[in-house]
Amino acid sequence: MPEFKFDAVVFDLDGVITQTASVHSAAWKQMFDEFLREYAEQSGEPFREFTHNNDYLPFVDGKPRFDGVAAFLKSRNIDLPFGDPQDDPGKNTICGLGNRKNEIFNRLIDEGNLVIFDSTVDFIKELLKNGVKVGVASSSKNCEKILKAAGLIDFFETIVDGLVSARLGLKGKPHPDIFKKACDNMGVDYHKAIIVEDAVSGVQAGQNGQFGLVVGVARENNEMELRLNGADIVVSDLAEISLNDLNNWFTTGLQNDQWTLTYFNYDPEKEGTREALHTVGNGYMGTRGALEETKANGINYPGTYLAGLYNRLTSIVSGREVQNEDFVNCPNWLPLTFKIANGQWLDLNKVEIIVFERRLDFRDGSLYRKVIVKDNKGRETLIQSVRFISMAKPHLAALKYTITPLNYNSDITIRSELDGQVINGGVKRYSQLNSKHWETIDQGGEKEKSFLVVRTNQSKIKLAVAARLFIKINGQPVNSPVEITTDPGSVKSTLQIKGKKNTPLTVEKIVAIYTSKEEDHPKLSAENEINQVNSFEELYNESKKAWSKIWKKIDIQLEGQRLTQKLVRLNLYHLMITASPHNAQIDAGIPARGLHGEAYRGHIFWDELFILPIYFMHFPRTARSVLMYRYRRLDQARAYAAEHGYQGAMFPWQSGSDGREETQTLHLNPLSGKWDDDYSRLQRHVSLAIAYNIFNYYQFTGDLKFLSDYGAEMFLEICRFWASKADFESKSGRYNIDGVMGPDEYHEAYPGANSGGLKNNSYTNIMVLWAIDRAFNILDLLPTEDKMKLFKKIDLNEKELDEWRNIKNHLSIPLSRENILEQFEGFFDLKEIDLKEYARKYRNISRMDRILKAEGKNPNDYKVIKQADTLMTFYNLHENEIHRLLIQAGFMPSEQLLKKNFDYYIKYTSHGSTLSKLVHSRIAFQAGYESLSYNYFMESLKSDFHDVQGGTTKEGIHTGVMAGSVLLILKNYAGLHFKDDKIYLEPNLPAGWRGISFWVRYQKQEYHIKITHKKLKITKTSPETKIGAVYIKKNKIHFGDNKYVEIEL
Structure with a gap:
């Protein structure tokens, strides 16, 4: 018996095994035409008959019965109550019409209107002969009855039909639930299963389930439609394909599919x-x-x-x-x-x-x-x-x-x-x-x-x-x-x-x-x-x-996740064509929208915070060049700070050729035709992102020369800026930072204010605590001679450092008794808003700022957040480090600080940036909401592939979410993180993932890591120099004389 790369084939019923699609179509037509005539008489509208091509195929074919009724009625703008699944067939509800159609269908079957596709039966027999498992997954509640009538019931190891779906609460096509359930019943991994479908909703379900192969059977001359909606192979009849053809797909076709992005039409x-x-x-x-x-x-x-x-x-x-x-x-x-x-x-x-x-x-x-x-x-x-x-x-x-x-x-x-x-x-x-x-x-x-x-x-x-x-x-x-x-x-x-x-x-x-x-x-x-x-x-x-x-x-190999694998490589590819090893010789940052279009005018924002870890791990010289782009514009950042009355370096929110602020002070509202103030330049936290990147670059590479020659100077000048911006308030005995914005761009100013800026933004202030704290670490790292030269170059002395220490110990952080970090002082006093109600009204609420303005309201007045702001702190810093910084500043945070803040802020967040769900995926994972985290991860990974912002991808990709979503695999599911000279791995693969493998380079040591649900194998590939400590689930591993260590999980 030949050995195949796949384990099972799951067939749809109607149109694949039996020619009941024509019977279904006839039953639908009879039911709907009767209803439409009655409706025309009552409404006075002209009667339009139900047709196979214009109505059955696009709205009904392949869907659960009641879903089909609802979809068709919606296409005709006919509003009926849903009713009850037990409704009498004579009742004009969605359920009543569905039951009426079923009654007609059963009568037609009883009258002998059943045709079997002999080629499909021959194909099933060939599969069984070769030891391949076979199942049926159908939306029809008559599936078992039809298979018995056809004499085919004994061929199938499992049958998942409309009755099973109703009992288990499975979603209908295009959701993959029924196909997944069939595979589960047969004990087959999804990536080793083949789906055979004739309906668009069915091949969509096959694609959505990330099955190994989706075969479309084009009974309706709809080859292109099936191909465009997820079919890998399209035939007009199963006689056209062999088991060897299926096996060849798993040998070469699937591999090619995971390395390519193909479109089969010109749209x-x-x-x-x-x-x-x-x-x-x-x-x-x-x-x-x-x-x-x-x-x-x-x-x-x-x-x-x-x-x-x-x-x-x-x-x-x-x-x-x-x-x-x-x-x-x-x-x-x-x-x-x-x-x-x-x-x-x-x-x-x-x-x-x-x-x-x-x-x-x-x-x-x-x-x-x-x-x-x-x-x-x-x-x-x-x-x-x-x-x-x-x-x-x-x-x-x-x-x-x-x-x-x-x-x-x-x-x-x-x-x-x-x-x-x-x-x-x-x-x-x-x-x-x-x-x-x-x-x-x-x-x-x-x-x-x-x-x-x-x-x-x-x-x-x-x-x-x-x-x-x-x-x-x-x-x-x-x-x-x-x-x-x-x-x-x-x-x-x-x-x-x-x-x-x-x-x-x-x-x-x-x-x-x-x-x-x-x-x-x-x-x-x-x-x-x-x-x-x-x-x-x-x-x-x-x-x-x-x-x-x-x-x-850079490749990250995922086993058992076909679409996810493709998207990981798609995102990595676009990062590499935006910044590659060639960029080590180029004076340029990484544009937020890549080298792909003109959105944001190609400017450099804070997105490198999400992007650079990939380059730290694999192309440190490119990462260094990106940081040098900032260093070459340090004098401009100093001038920008001085222009606003501050010391040190204040880097611009948008940077271009020479490092000046490229953000507009006004923007034209196309709806009103009026010029509105643009305060987004007040996102001074971009400088903290640069400092964060400098320190992490050193952590990954150990490049002390860069730190001594360039990095420390930038880092200290950034700290100097924040120290000069922090004002001491004698009443509270604390320093305040005013006139800034956090990452949430919905809040630019206080309600009714004539100028922009907010006071004591938690994200900004905690990152300032972190930066000043790390500044002293950096000074300790520098050789004495280099430190003295730097002190002289930037005129830094111990008196100024004492002032920084004082700020570090007395900076205001708006922390409530309930342990919620207030996004900025006054956020808790803003008006409440019910985002669920807005979602019901508008469906897409990602741009709540525009929705509110269209309603004559100002987003500054409401508790509505564009993207992670306070929660961004937990993306950058471990919860334990945040605790340490807060305690150092004189606060007493309680346990579960991360979870409490996630639970508070998630209900106010509209996810108006592609970065939002990326950050929330990470925080949700840490808070223990693994299912929610995974959904956010997948949505982030698909952001540009699905153009989730409704047309913005054509203006340029979003490099931040492309990089960050890939890194989530390493952070969340490999559990990879770093501290000092230590690498930590705490694997937690999602269900359905069979394994992941990847390379990582940290502090001049290179490792290959392979993780399954049962085992972890880590191989060291660097020359025999100092090996940093590696911890797996908090247990230190020892290589000894071996090149690799393999442990049971």
Whole structure:
């Protein structure tokens, strides 16, 4: 008997095993048509019949009976009471109509209207013959009756039907409950089970359950619909597939699926989001996954962005002068299109698309596309393209574009372009701003080579892009004359080839980009670079090797979690193309929205607090470079503090090219047309995030030289700023910090106040306690000579340090008798708000600030929170450390401080930031709410994949939540944390996870860790130097002479 990689197959009933789908459809039609006629007579509305394609398939097929009734009635705007499941079939309730349909269905079955799909029965027999378990999961409450009538009841080890669902309270499709229950009954892991379904809701359930394979059976010519909704393999009948085909999926297909992001249709409404998620890059530059054949329009938005490349412009908006520094959209190197004979240049928005597939491969950073188009003359053309930006050579990118005529012979004209006529147009709400950043300096070319040199019109940064074309017919190089033409800011390379049926024509486009930031002569450097490349394949193979080295470090392998595995790799991929090992040589921070778009104008916020731990563990030189970006702007931060009357360094909330504050003081409300004050720059806690990153970088790396030369100076200047901002109040004998905002942006000022800022924000003040406390640790770490030099450089003395000690011991922390850390003084006095009631009214309440303003209310007046604020303290610091700091400051916190604060604040939080559920997942886990924590974790992990903020991903990914959600796996489920030179592991894998494995580097020691529910194996891979202590569930482990230790959990 052959050995298979899967253990069970769970079948849907209707439309898969039996042809009862047509009987169901007929029963639904008879019931609904009778009801609709009656309803038309009573309401006076015209009668519209119930149809198979327009009503049965989208609203009823595959769903539990009452859900189907409700969905259809909602589509017709008919409101009926739900009723009771025992309602008489003659009663006009949702349940009554459902029971009436069931009565009709049973009658039709009794009359012999039952057809069995013989191919499915043969397939089931083959499975059983090979020892594969077989089950049925159906929404039908008649499942057992139908299987008995068909003589198939004895084939199935388990049957989970509508009756079982009702008894156990299982949710209907698209929830995966019934399929999971079938697997549970058979003792089969979900990732080793196959789901066979014919309904959209069924394949959605298969995808949602993360089963190993979802097979769609397209009985209704709905192949594409099933594919788009979660089917991995689609057939019109099970006779088309074999057990070997299923096994091959588990051998190779599943592996490929977990390393790729594929879309099988071209959806103009979703194109912007898909462009962002299909971005290719290498940390130096990123290019959105836009089509090669189109320029920016209402659907498509090509964009290329270089780390740290900004330009500042002044605009007139509603009569007011506004200055903004933008993350500049660079010249578009992608354009490549063609036309047949004297036809139109190809534009996918204007032709019939027969086949469309676009796939991003995380393993090598390549974006593949396959399209078959038909023009108005019936000519069909296969187009295949592959692009990547080299991870081996940061300035190089490549595109291979292949055209194959499928049913014609004709001249084909191909046009490649370097387009410098681009503007910043990727964010609609910025459309009133001046968006033209480039001026053309030089352009031209000869034969297969072309170049374009442009310069930003304010920052005066030169950018040169050079391109070289390789032409092939049927895989063989050819010399085809190339004509170079220019328009201002545009260089086109055009060639003509005789196209022959089924003969591929290929253009390989090699591109180099340099700027005057890194080279004095960027044009010369770009041209030299492309001259050294001999082929697309050569460059691709080099880049693939570089990616392989990266994945060896960062990959987190999850067993039994198919979608979760894909999303972890998706998020890691996007982090690597935003900041990679190349960034160790680049003067740039990590933009909150990646190198993927223009949202937040590419500025640097506090998100690095969530991002940098990944780089601390795997790419410390890149992390160091990000911190050096801040150090190089330390003088600007000092000037910013002095400008506001403070000492030390006050880093800006939004940072760009030179470190000045980029946050606007006013913003235009598009609804009212009025200018409102923007106080978000008062989030001075960004400096504390920088200090936190500096200390954690040292903890991970032990890089004392960085600390001595740069880090300590920044850290102490940040502490000096906070010390100067803390005002002593003689009445209380404590220091207060006023005029700040916490992470919760719904509260900018006190109710009725004419100026922004809040007093004694708990998160800010506790982090100030932590920073000053750590400042003395850092001073103890520094060699005496280095410490003396630093004291002299920044004019620091013991008297000032004594003042810091006094602040550390007497800083105000608003802690209630109930042990709730008040978000800021006065928060407890704000008006109460019932978020559950608002959720019932508005459904999506993530932007409660906008909802309240639309109601004529001010969010400053209410206890409603955008994201974790006070709770953010517990994300950064262990509860024990918070206790220690509070006691040191003269407070007496009780036990369960974390849990009490979580329970208090969660009910006021609307999760208006992608970071919110990320932080709450961590705190909920620590508070013991593991199920809630897991839900928040999954929602965080899916944030950009599902575009949870309703269209913002197209403007750029959210790097903070991408990194933080991946780290939750290590923090929550591996139980990984660090202290001094010790590594701690306290595994707690969720149910359904079979195991996780990953690499971690801490204080120059590297470990590979593999965790299952039963065992933990840790392998040391570093050279034999000092090994730090490793604790598993608080027990110290000893390697002895062994390379690894394996223990039972």
